[in-house]
Amino acid sequence: MNLPIGIPIKQGVDVATVNFMGLLAEVMKKKFDGYLCICVQGRGGMEEGTLVFEDGRIVASMYEYFRYNKILMGEQAFARVLNASAAKHGIIEIYQLxxxxxxxxxxxxxxxxxxxxxxxxxxxxxxxxxxxxxERVQEEKKESKDTKENLLKKYKIEEAGGKPDEERDMSQVY
Structure with a gap:
């Protein structure tokens, strides 16, 4: 999700020391337009979640697992943002739009x-x-990789984006 920078309202708030639900309630009460970012250390690396607010209501969610190059949107992302709020290591930033x-x-x-x-x-x-x-994202990634490898084997392709076949007679192509 590409987001404009916006006006920083809060930056570098330690996720371990903040009452996240209280912070959400504060933002909602102020009829806030903008977004909240939460970046935490997961087991496998950095994770980042975003909640977008319109007139104090949460209207969109995004969550990214950088290690797995996986982005989730909507309800799945929202659940993960709430989970991230309980992390021991991370920061929260809020930007007004x-x-x-x-x-x-x-x-x-x-x-x-x-x-x-x-x-x-x-x-x-x-x-x-x-x-x-x-762990679910990791498992999905593993299954996706297995599927890709099986597909390549099925069509007898040695490597994705393979090398040109030097022995192929190009005159037969035309």
Missing amino acids: TAEQVQLILAFNEQAIFVPVERDLRNVNINEFSIAYE
């Missing part, structure tokens, strides 16, 4: 749109960072 900038983010990232129900947010209680989400 104009309403028009938020609309552009939504227009170009429709798959990220997710609006959680407010009463569900009140019941959220995450006490510990779970690596289960990362």
Whole structure:
């Protein structure tokens, strides 16, 4: 998700020392337009989540596992952002945007749109960072790799993006 820089509201907030749900409530109460980024140390490397706010409501979510080159959007991403809020190592940053900038983010990232129900947010209680989400991504990546390798074997391709066949007579191609 490409995001404009915006006006920094909070930067470098230690995720381990902040009441994340309280911070969300504060942002929502102020009818905030902008986004919150949370960057944490997962088991396999850095992870980054983003919540986009429009008039104080969460309207989009994105989560990225850098090690696995995997980006999740929408509801799946939202659950991971909440999980990241319980990490021991990481930072939170909040940037203010104009309403028009938020609309552009939504227009170009429709798959990220997710609006959680407010009463569900009140019941959220995450006490510990779970690596289960990362393990699922790792497993999906492994399955994807296996599928790719099987496909290459099926078509007897030695390596992806293989080398040109030097022995092939190009006159027969035309």
